[in-house]
Amino acid sequence: MPERTNMADATPIRPIPAGEVTEWTYESDVVVAGYGVAGASAAVAAATAGAEVLVLERAGGWGGAASMSGGFIYLGGGTPLQKACGFEDTADNMKAFMKAALGPGVDESKIDAYCEGSVDHYHWLTEECGVPFKMSFWGEPGWEPPGDDGLQYTGGENAAPFNATIPPAPRGHVPQMSDKRTGEQGGGYMLMKPLTDKAAELGVGAEYDMRVQALIVDTGGRVVGVQAKQYGKDVAVRARKGVVLATGSFAYNDDMLEAYAPRLIGRPAASIEEHDGRAIRMAQALGADLAHMDATEVAFFCDPQLFIRGILVNGRGQRYINEDTYPGRIGQATLIENQNQSFLVIDEQAYEEGMSRPTSSPQLRHQPKRVAESVAELEAEMGLPAGALQATVDVYNRHAANGEDPLFGKKTEWVKPIGSPVAAIDLRGMTGGFTLGGLRTSVDSEVLHVSGEPIPGLFAAGRCTSGVSAGGYASGASLGDGSFFGRRAGISAARS
């Protein structure tokens, strides 16, 4: 039997028959496991629908990975923020982009619902929950806006290959920070604070230091509660209407990573150690189905203001992507298609120009360790075969002289011949991320049994589920589908 990591706690994961529960320590209509964005959205929606709601959170307070994130929510189809910034968008264009960029294998019904409901979701976030957006657009390269602008391209919508066929619109909506300089109230915090304030206002209860362990089921197979550990003690929590699982990804469960997403071993990022996959396994023990367990968000640890002005080459000195696309696409292409090997080749002038531009990620402004007078010299210093990098740069420069990048379609504004002196910034292994796979759920956030039928009384949302991303990614898709399908989970549970 293989060893299991992250299972120091030996509480059984198998469903517990309700008849064996001697005492219900807590009780509510709807019980939500996890107080990140999916759990908070579920709690608000369930409470709004009239249900009594109790949230169980493993950490000492609300927030989850969401409150530490940049705060992007992927929204579109013509939101007030998009319109205020002068961008046209339609649900159909949004669907077309998401189906092209987040696959292969996307759940089309989920993307359809998500896009058709996106403007409504914007109104819910702003008007119902008080999430603030500043009506301004950030158009420079970057992982996030360096200031408090509310809108940015976060999926490569305006870059090749998508911009050739799908009218682009920026869809990364980031809540306005009250003071970004302090570093304490970033976009994610400014999403989670209003959501949890709203939940509190609606009377949602919360219990902290609660590690969910197993589902409690009645004789008919309906989920009627959760077994949890609170301060090391077993407690049973009864859910009169439904249980919502919203405990995040499995990026910190090494055993699950090894079995499902081994490329991410040793490189979890934008996730928290509470992301142990327990909720996924609790539901699997009931016969819940999974989807896209290998899919991963992959960050690329370099400032886009730099790499967009040079060329990225793999460990063989070959270009492998248009440098003006969403940096997360670059991260995935690096990790999955290029053995996690990447170098930024950039001349001095372009480097200085990039360094002079504003950025949200000064810590990703790596300095070159190798500077050379010629590409031939640089290639030798990098240990590449003679001619390999020269051939790449020659072909790039030949077309860049005309402002073109026929190989990858980088936009003219970013295409410039590489001159001298020239440097290579070593970006090998500079990726990390979180898992995108998980429980298979319906568009109404019901957890689906392998039979295809919903498991009665069980709902889920956020990164413990497989959401709108089947492999590809856009920043904001996780807070996006977590909040969108979190609401649906809350509504479904309240009606259940």
Add this chain to the structure above:
Amino acid sequence: MPERTNMADATPIRPIPAGEVTEWTYESDVVVAGYGVAGASAAVAAATAGAEVLVLERAGGWGGAASMSGGFIYLGGGTPLQKACGFEDTADNMKAFMKAALGPGVDESKIDAYCEGSVDHYHWLTEECGVPFKMSFWGEPGWEPPGDDGLQYTGGENAAPFNATIPPAPRGHVPQMSDKRTGEQGGGYMLMKPLTDKAAELGVGAEYDMRVQALIVDTGGRVVGVQAKQYGKDVAVRARKGVVLATGSFAYNDDMLEAYAPRLIGRPAASIEEHDGRAIRMAQALGADLAHMDATEVAFFCDPQLFIRGILVNGRGQRYINEDTYPGRIGQATLIENQNQSFLVIDEQAYEEGMSRPTSSPQLRHQPKRVAESVAELEAEMGLPAGALQATVDVYNRHAANGEDPLFGKKTEWVKPIGSPVAAIDLRGMTGGFTLGGLRTSVDSEVLHVSGEPIPGLFAAGRCTSGVSAGGYASGASLGDGSFFGRRAGISAARS
């Protein structure tokens, strides 16, 4: 609720309580689902251990995908066939190669057991079961030996990057065909015929046209039988000791492909439509764990005698792999890392030389549609940006003049400058394969619950399980782990 394909048959997949079974139509100690290589090996091993065995097969006869395959079994560590052909091998070298080539994320305990038991497994196949091997080695490029030679390299052991650090040995063992020219008794048939003859000799029973539908469990959660459909009628089959699942991959279940391995949609190969994933789902319904559901074997539909003599370039005209490695590695690199885009660039002399060599796959000897006097002309005809393919060929030729391939490490014997006239053979989309992921099992072929504990009475082997391959592949790994862990499944079930 998402639509389910391949579920025309509406028989529930949920476990059936034994108390609800009114009549046991069949009964045996060990019940094996599937009469391919894993099922046959389980049946022989269980019967040898003294158990009464009944095999349930969906098709009208034994064989499964195995009997239609080339018949490779991945064996090593110093088998009599390896020794007879003059190759040294050790279990440690075999382990090192398999862990390096079949990952990331391999089940190390499974590979250890497999390698340590490989010589014994050879003896079992030959002496116990009568599988014939001809003591001869085939050393030319090819998917399979064109004649009846017994041994071949089938994983890239003797190619970069592995040959630099791990002493190579050929490990693809193929049973001797009685008459390959008829095309009716290939290596896979010559494996399955002796195995099923041996099973019959041991008194193993078989029922055909039996579609397994659901597991039957007692009140303690032990698997005590299988519900199946035979000629459209529900029948209950009692297993006094254990059930072995061995029904093959999910390559023909579109719904599962979309959820787990979407790159394979529309391109199943080396698999049969019986590979519907039902056994995986039946066990999932009991809380069985999964592993590496995205992993796929990928065949590359071109004759190695041709492509080893040229260079393979992706859709951007870049080389992406050493052409002298195992063709299955080329298939995976093409499909997963290069958008399923590949062209063989080869000069006339090399093409003619390849065509003059023996091959097992004449149907994969594509003719070039484009022939040109120069690479510049060829590149223009292919629609590649000016200079892109020329740069690739220039760098290749520069080093090939010295018999070197510093970019990928192709062996000197296959490195030759590309001359004129030169052609491109369009190999875009020319891949296909089967799934490698499935049920998570112990080294003793127990099906593991998500708790990590074995599910009592339930065993599995073959391509409905995740075996020695976690992503990478070698020909013979499936008949190899199917037969090896099939035996263990039979033994475990007989003792259960």
